[in-house]
Amino acid sequence: MSTKNIAGKTIEVNEEGYLLNMADWTKEIALELAKEINLPPLTDKHWQVIDYLRKNQAEGVALSLRKVGNSGIVDVKELYALFPGGPLKKSALVAGIPKPASCV
Amino acid sequence: MKKLVILGAGSAGTMMANHLAKTLPKSDWAITIIDQYENHYYQPGFLFIPFGTYKEKDVVKPKRKFIPKSVEFILAQVSKIMPEKNMLELKGGQTINYDILVLATGTKIDPSELPGAQEGWHKDIFDFYTLEGAVALHQRLQSWKGGKLVVHIQEMPIKCPVAPLEFSFLMDSWLRKKGLRDQTELIYVTPLSGAFTKPTCSVALTHLLTEKDIKLVPDFGTERVDSTAKKLHSFDEIEVPYDLLVTIPTNKGDEVIGRSGLGDDLNFIPTNKHTLQSNAFPNIFALGDATNVPASKAGSVAHFQAEILTENILHFIKGQPLKPDFDGHANCFIESGNGKALLIDFNYTTEPGFGTFPFPALGPMQLLKETRLNHWGKLMFKWIYWYMLLKARPIPFITAKMSLMGKKTAKEAKK
Numbered sequence: 228m229s230t231k232n233i234a235g236k237t238i239e240v241n242e243e244g245y246l247l248n249m250a251d252w253t254k255e256i257a258l259e260l261a262k263e264i265n266l267p268p269l270t271d272k273h274w275q276v277i278d279y280l281r282k283n284q285a286e287g288v289a290l291s292l293r294k295v296g297n298s299g300i301v302d303v304k305e306l307y308a309l310f311p312g313g314p315l316k317k318s319a320l321v322a323g324i325p326k327p328a329s330c331v
Numbered sequence: 332m333k334k335l336v337i338l339g340a341g342s343a344g345t346m347m348a349n350h351l352a353k354t355l356p357k358s359d360w361a362i363t364i365i366d367q368y369e370n371h372y373y374q375p376g377f378l379f380i381p382f383g384t385y386k387e388k389d390v391v392k393p394k395r396k397f398i399p400k401s402v403e404f405i406l407a408q409v410s411k412i413m414p415e416k417n418m419l420e421l422k423g424g425q426t427i428n429y430d431i432l433v434l435a436t437g438t439k440i441d442p443s444e445l446p447g448a449q450e451g452w453h454k455d456i457f458d459f460y461t462l463e464g465a466v467a468l469h470q471r472l473q474s475w476k477g478g479k480l481v482v483h484i485q486e487m488p489i490k491c492p493v494a495p496l497e498f499s500f501l502m503d504s505w506l507r508k509k510g511l512r513d514q515t516e517l518i519y520v521t522p523l524s525g526a527f528t529k530p531t532c533s534v535a536l537t538h539l540l541t542e543k544d545i546k547l548v549p550d551f552g553t554e555r556v557d558s559t560a561k562k563l564h565s566f567d568e569i570e571v572p573y574d575l576l577v578t579i580p581t582n583k584g585d586e587v588i589g590r591s592g593l594g595d596d597l598n599f600i601p602t603n604k605h606t607l608q609s610n611a612f613p614n615i616f617a618l619g620d621a622t623n624v625p626a627s628k629a630g631s632v633a634h635f636q637a638e639i640l641t642e643n644i645l646h647f648i649k650g651q652p653l654k655p656d657f658d659g660h661a662n663c664f665i666e667s668g669n670g671k672a673l674l675i676d677f678n679y680t681t682e683p684g685f686g687t688f689p690f691p692a693l694g695p696m697q698l699l700k701e702t703r704l705n706h707w708g709k710l711m712f713k714w715i716y717w718y719m720l721l722k723a724r725p726i727p728f729i730t731a732k733m734s735l736m737g738k739k740t741a742k743e744a745k746k
């Protein structure tokens with residue numbers, strides 16, 4: 228665990244940079260994180276995915292690519308285009324939720 | 332007379348039938364178990380069929396042999412569950428009522444989830460998660476002369492998540508024995524970021540892949556397979572060519588779960604991960620591969636769950652609170668080829684580590700290390716499975732809740 232100064236706030240993150248408390252998240256933080264991992268500029272679709280992830284996380288729903296692909300917001304192919312190189316890991320990072328552990 | 336119905340007489344359902352036949356008072360409770368198939372398959376044995384180590388006859392026995400006499404066995408497919416009415420419908424229309432329902436419907440591969448696979452199915456594309464697949468692959472390997480052999484996982488979760496790795500290690504061994512290893516490029520394609528899900532374990536197993544010269548292609552999100560050009564395609568446009576593709580397609584719960592509105596997007600049953608009660612209906616319980624609990628889908632897990640669920644059903648009947656006792660305990664042997672195997676033991680919160688099992692310091696089995704004794708353990712598992720696990724006989728010294736004695740974390744082991 229460590230802390231990080233981002234978008235004018237000091238927040239707690241884990242070794243991989245995922246926010247420890249999803250309540251610390253703000254849109255400004257998301258923008259900074261997206262820049263750090265070299266995402267293309269965030270579009271409406273990005274924000275819709277981020278909202279979806281945060282809402283489901285808050286409800287305790289386990290997230291997977293399939294789940295997001297069935298959300299009606301994007302299909303899996305589009306998700307890859309929005310968050311290239313590991314869409315679930317990257318979208319979760321930007322959304323300020325833990326890295327999805329869909330696998331055991 | 333009250334009625335408890337178990338749906339599914341695979342590993343988990345059969346264990347429950349044996350536990351409950353011993354514990355439920357016969358004067359008050361009648362137990363019924365339903366399955367669509369006459370025969371029980373020892374699925375862990377499927378792994379060895381492609382290499383000719385086991386034949387079909389080694390992995391099949393009639394289900395009835397393992398079901399207690401006092402339990403009614405119905406051979407039929409269940410087409411619908413109607414939880415509001417406490418009722419099941421069999422194919423053909425007959426209905427069955429229950430007071431308590433235990434779902435043990437398992438999981439199976441669904442190759443239709445892999446677009447393009449149909450055209451090459453059991454020609455250049457094989458699975459070993461079904462008996463037919465494993466037998467067909469055995470035949471195909473007889474004419475293998477070399478080329479690109481790709482082992483592929485489409486999507487997590489899959490049952491026995493170590494099986495594809497074991498398959499790759501055994502494949503390496505087999506190819507060496509046949510003098511075909513130099514002509515064969517072995518490639519391991521996975522949606523995970525490393526060889527395995529659990530970090531410590533992933534390091535040890537990734538190391539084994541490297542040692543055996545098996546190429547790892549991680550983070551591969553499979554979009555489709557082109558059976559004509561013989562290539563796997565990922566969503567982000569990476570291609571992996573193959574001459575022989577051994578795939579583990581998406582694993583799903585049974586259709587009856589989805590059809591009855593009891594499943595998630597993969598037909599797995601939302602279940603309390605500590606009590607094994609269904610989240611939707613208090614008189615429905617689930618165990619084994621059929622649930623959505625974040626534990627490994629393995630026979631050993633079903634064994635630990637069956638002990639805990641039996642107690643919880645007794646609590647439920649007496650109107651007592653359920654015990655949140657299931658801790659995700661899993662215990663798996665991992666075949667690593669050349670007559671050796673590793674052993675891992677872990678739960679929801681503790682990563683597999685090093686140490687000895689089942690006794691601290693004495694072992695005799697070594698955790699997360701390649702040894703010959705672990706390999707014998709794996710082969711012995713077949714006997715233990717048929718004669719102890721299914722009959723729900725207690726396995727000496729191995730408890731449902733994980734013990735931390737004799738275990739070391741990766742950090743401690745380095746000291």
Ligand SMILES: Cc1cc2nc3c(=O)[nH]c(=O)nc-3n(C[C@H](O)[C@H](O)[C@H](O)COP(=O)(O)OP(=O)(O)OC[C@H]3O[C@@H](n4cnc5c(N)ncnc54)[C@H](O)[C@@H]3O)c2cc1C
Pocket residue numbers: 338339340341342343344365366367368373374375376377378407408409410435436437438459460461490491494585587618619620621628629630631632633663664
């Ligand atoms: C290749 C391979 C290797 C494995 N290796 C290991 C290992 O080394 N160690 C280990 O612990 N585990 C291993 N496993 C996993 C293990 O086999 C499973 O975890 C275990 O069988 C799960 O038991 P279950 O009862 O939940 O499901 P199953 O044993 O699959 O039983 C489900 C049953 O439900 C029945 N059913 C489903 N739907 C219906 C319906 N609608 N109507 C009627 N009947 C229905 C099915 O016919 C089936 O008999 C392996 C699995 C595979 C495929």
